[in-house]
Amino acid sequence: MSMDMSQFTEAFLEESFEGLEHMETELLALNAGDEETLHTIFRAAHSIKGGAGTFGFSAISEFTHGMETLLDRMRNGQQETTPEIVNLLLRAVDVLRGQLQAARDGGEADPAEAAEVRALIEATLGDAAPDATPDALAPTVGGNVDGSGPENGPGDSDGTPRGWRIHFRPHADLLRTGNDPLRMFEVLEELGELTVHCDAEGLPATLEGYDPEASYLAWTLELRGDADRADIEEVFEWVEDECDLTIEPLETAGDSTGAHPPADPAPDGSGPESTPPGGEDSAAGAPARAASKPTESSSMRVNAAKIDALIDMVGELVITQSMLTDISEQMEEDPSRVEQQIERLRSGLAELERNTRELQESVMGIRMVPIAQVFNRFPRLVHDLSGQLGKQIDLQMEGELTEIDKTVLEHLGDPLVHLVRNAIDHGIEMPDERSAAGKDPTGRVTLEAYHRGGNVVIEIRDDGRGMNSDRILEKARAAGLLRPDQNPEPHEILQYIFEPGLSTADQVSDLSGRGVGMDVVKKNIRGLGGNIELHSEPGRGSRVTIRLPLTLSIMDGQLLKIHDETFVIPLIAIVESLQTEPENVKQAFGKLPLYRLRDEYIPVVDLAALFGQAEPSPMPDRALLVVAEADNQRVALRVDDLLGQQQVVIKTLETNFRRVPGTAGATILGDGQVALILDVAGIARMTSGRDTRAA
Amino acid sequence: MANDATQSIQDPATAGEDQYLTFILADEEYGVDILRVQEIKGWERPTPLPNTPDYIRGVINVRGMIVPIIDMRLRFGMEPLEYGPTTVVIMLRVISEDRERVMGIVVDAVSEVYSIGDDNLQPAPDFGTRIGIDFVRGLATVEEKMILVLDIDTLLGPGLIASEDAIQEGQSA
Numbered sequence: 001m002s003m004d005m006s007q008f009t010e011a012f013l014e015e016s017f018e019g020l021e022h023m024e025t026e027l028l029a030l031n032a033g034d035e036e037t038l039h040t041i042f043r044a045a046h047s048i049k050g051g052a053g054t055f056g057f058s059a060i061s062e063f064t065h066g067m068e069t070l071l072d073r074m075r076n077g078q079q080e081t082t083p084e085i086v087n088l089l090l091r092a093v094d095v096l097r098g099q100l101q102a103a104r105d106g107g108e109a110d111p112a113e114a115a116e117v118r119a120l121i122e123a124t125l126g127d128a129a130p131d132a133t134p135d136a137l138a139p140t141v142g143g144n145v146d147g148s149g150p151e152n153g154p155g156d157s158d159g160t161p162r163g164w165r166i167h168f169r170p171h172a173d174l175l176r177t178g179n180d181p182l183r184m185f186e187v188l189e190e191l192g193e194l195t196v197h198c199d200a201e202g203l204p205a206t207l208e209g210y211d212p213e214a215s216y217l218a219w220t221l222e223l224r225g226d227a228d229r230a231d232i233e234e235v236f237e238w239v240e241d242e243c244d245l246t247i248e249p250l251e252t253a254g255d256s257t258g259a260h261p262p263a264d265p266a267p268d269g270s271g272p273e274s275t276p277p278g279g280e281d282s283a284a285g286a287p288a289r290a291a292s293k294p295t296e297s298s299s300m301r302v303n304a305a306k307i308d309a310l311i312d313m314v315g316e317l318v319i320t321q322s323m324l325t326d327i328s329e330q331m332e333e334d335p336s337r338v339e340q341q342i343e344r345l346r347s348g349l350a351e352l353e354r355n356t357r358e359l360q361e362s363v364m365g366i367r368m369v370p371i372a373q374v375f376n377r378f379p380r381l382v383h384d385l386s387g388q389l390g391k392q393i394d395l396q397m398e399g400e401l402t403e404i405d406k407t408v409l410e411h412l413g414d415p416l417v418h419l420v421r422n423a424i425d426h427g428i429e430m431p432d433e434r435s436a437a438g439k440d441p442t443g444r445v446t447l448e449a450y451h452r453g454g455n456v457v458i459e460i461r462d463d464g465r466g467m468n469s470d471r472i473l474e475k476a477r478a479a480g481l482l483r484p485d486q487n488p489e490p491h492e493i494l495q496y497i498f499e500p501g502l503s504t505a506d507q508v509s510d511l512s513g514r515g516v517g518m519d520v521v522k523k524n525i526r527g528l529g530g531n532i533e534l535h536s537e538p539g540r541g542s543r544v545t546i547r548l549p550l551t552l553s554i555m556d557g558q559l560l561k562i563h564d565e566t567f568v569i570p571l572i573a574i575v576e577s578l579q580t581e582p583e584n585v586k587q588a589f590g591k592l593p594l595y596r597l598r599d600e601y602i603p604v605v606d607l608a609a610l611f612g613q614a615e616p617s618p619m620p621d622r623a624l625l626v627v628a629e630a631d632n633q634r635v636a637l638r639v640d641d642l643l644g645q646q647q648v649v650i651k652t653l654e655t656n657f658r659r660v661p662g663t664a665g666a667t668i669l670g671d672g673q674v675a676l677i678l679d680v681a682g683i684a685r686m687t688s689g690r691d692t693r694a695a
Numbered sequence: 696m697a698n699d700a701t702q703s704i705q706d707p708a709t710a711g712e713d714q715y716l717t718f719i720l721a722d723e724e725y726g727v728d729i730l731r732v733q734e735i736k737g738w739e740r741p742t743p744l745p746n747t748p749d750y751i752r753g754v755i756n757v758r759g760m761i762v763p764i765i766d767m768r769l770r771f772g773m774e775p776l777e778y779g780p781t782t783v784v785i786m787l788r789v790i791s792e793d794r795e796r797v798m799g800i801v802v803d804a805v806s807e808v809y810s811i812g813d814d815n816l817q818p819a820p821d822f823g824t825r826i827g828i829d830f831v832r833g834l835a836t837v838e839e840k841m842i843l844v845l846d847i848d849t850l851l852g853p854g855l856i857a858s859e860d861a862i863q864e865g866q867s868a
Contacts, residue, residue: 565742565743610745611743611745611746612745612746612747613743613745651759651760651761652761653744653754653761653763655760655761655796656760656761656762656763656796656797656798657744657754657761657763657796657798660744660745660746660747661745661746662745662746663744663745666742666754666761668756668759668761672756673742673756674741674742674753674754674755674756674761675742676742676744676745
């Protein structure tokens with residue numbers, strides 16, 4: 001019986017994590033009396049409980065059970081939806097997540113926290129029905145239950161059991177008469193919420209004498225809800241004589257936990273098996289843990305429509321290929337008509353090109369996932385933070401469906417969390433401070449994502465107090481980043497916040513002062529090939545803009561020729577290309593060429609010299625310049641020739657070598673040659689860096 | 696030929712013996728662990744990399760992979776040789792810092808494959824030159840010829856890769 005359950009366990013865990021995320025999102029959006037949302041949350045809890053029971057994570061299923069009961073009462077209106085309850089449920093979500101992670105990775109969930117949350121839930125459940133006996137903690141509406149059963153009603157406050165426990169032990173012949181327990185359970189499930197426990201003790205120990213057509217199993221079912229006893233009996237009507245069947249109201253069965261091993265605990269948690277979840281978890285969860293992989297799985301969910309589109313395209317590709325084969329055969333057979341065939345060949349190749357491009361786009365599209373996957377964690381974060389800090393915060397999220405490469409997305413979470421934390425911790429003021437400043441006491445933090453050009457832009461905006469540029473200047477000087485006589489523009493001052501060693505918070509709080517600064521954020525964003533900028537207005541708020549490439553592996557490039565070498569420059573970085581006019585070519589310090597473009601002086605870069613591949617050559621009066629911009633800096637590259645534009649596949653130099661400053665990697669051109677991809681921001685830095693070194 | 700280290704090449708399993716591919720640099724013979732040799736290619740002009748030492752000739756495309764090419768003569772401070780039809784590039788798997796890189800070395804010509812036992816490897820003497828010798832695994836004598844056996848992980852390892860990296864990093868910060 002050593003069937004490999006690990007794959008199912010994995011699927012269960014994956015689904016449970018998703019379910020938890022759902023619960024969290026819905027909880028945060030939950031308003032009193034919002035029944036639909038409560039139903040959603042309840043269903044998520046319910047499926048986790050069911051799955052956990054099936055896979056033997058009894059601690060999880062027990063823990064979820066309490067949550068489920070609480071949620072059930074909330075949706076029945078027996079428990080008010082208060083912020084405290086929501087917070088409690090959020091804590092419970094965290095505990096569950098911990099338990100699920102422990103189940104996945106091995107390791108221990110925190111049993112103390114679980115026990116505490118569980119106790120709190122139980123206490124809440126107790127409060128809600130203080131006059132109820134443990135037997136009837138959650139009396140349900142309905143009241144149409146057949147009350148004739150002898151087991152019915154002891155101590156019930158309103159005389160209605162909240163469910164039934166059914167012991168069902170089919171006789172050996174049950175299956176032979178064409179009855180299927182599964183179908184009966186399915187009918188039962190329609191009557192209410194059904195928990196099924198199978199008792200496999202009746203199975204023979206060895207295969208000897210095993211009759212495949214006989215029934216050896218027995219079940220204990222718990223049906224919650226206001227089902228009528230008669231309804232249940234009806235389900236078993238056809239098998240009445242072929243099984244041992246007892247139906248009893250829930251909570252009254254004293255033997256519920258003794259005789260039927262894996263039975264659920266009583267909903268009030270007062271059953272004999274309400275041991276601390278941690279202990280139970282380590283025992284019951286152990287085998288499953290060993291089977292599950294200790295690492296996070298790197299699988300991803302892909303919209304089925306994307307796969308279908310891919311299959312269609314491969315189909316077209318196959319057709320095009322056979323067409324081309326056909327053409328080549330005809331050319332061989334009838335050389336006299338080659339002229340005509342060449343025409344067909346051309347259109348065939350054009351078709352192939354289109355197919356290839358579409359296929360490439362679709363394949364890249366598979367890696368694209370909505371940014372919501374990162375944004376989703378923020379409502380919770382904001383909720384927790386505002387509670388902790390006593391600030392009122394309204395989080396707005398826009399453009400959650402903007403798609404971004406999965407790799408980019410995975411590395412985006414931490415920087416964004418940091419930025420949002422910063423906005424809340426340092427940006428948004430306390431409510432009274434806001435009121436005093438004539439602002440809405442509720443601060444607003446906005447997360448927005450959108451596509452612009454080949455980039456994904458993410459903005460984090462707050463309407464808080466803004467950045468104190470004097471303080472940044474002071475700190476930058478203190479950190480030696482600026483000489484005392486340097487007086488940068490206010491906008492430039494703000495960018496110093498991204499330098500290592502700068503934190504402007506007057507008091508380093510628990511939230512942001514974790515030693516991870518904006519410099520790390522910038523480094524991470526840079527590492528993804530992106531840029532980050534900060535704008536701020538004192539008293540009005542701040543805006544951080546992150547620009548990221550759509551994908552890390554393909555980009556539109558402009559091919560250039562410089563000193564007989566072909567380079568690729570990202571099309572997005574190009575501002576314009578121009579022929580110089582002699583009167584606009586200027587010189588600084590006798591060696592630093594500048595070009596006057598409208599009202600701006602732009603440093604001209606002699607790339608071959610900058611790259612140490614040729615002696616610096618004087619700037620001719622007439623030259624071809626490519627003006628490129630990155631990081632708010634413009635440079636003009638002197639190029640010998642502009643070649644074509646094309647999509648290039650970015651290959652990193654780090655695979656076999658290392659990062660090379662001034663380049664953003666390399667690509668392979670149509671002729672098999674390697675061309676370097678220029679990193680405009682890096683070149684701008686090198687240009688200024690070289691000048692200081694040369695001086 | 697008493698200490699002739701050449702053993703039957705057909706028998707690489709002989710205990711304590713490794714097979715080495717040897718190459719020629721200015722009539723001297725050098726050996727590298729043959730298990731690290733991925734392929735041998737003819738010379739083709741690489742794409743130069745900015746601000747790298749002259750012995751790093753650039754990068755080439757090896758079946759979609761970008762591979763750096765290092766000129767051994769320049770690396771050892773020898774006279775450069777014009778690249779010609781016999782100039783070859785040996786593609787090596789270099790393992791350092793838990794990573795495997797593929798790099799190509801430019802040599803004058805490829806020579807032989809020898810089995811050399813560990814016993815026949817003498818430690819390298821102190822060359823007393825400016826060339827560090829930590830990348831020399833040892834000296835072997837085969838058919839009265841001296842072979843310098845190289846430790847490519849040291850030779851082409853982090854030291855070579857990281858050169859100037861520190862300067863560049865400081866510059867871009």
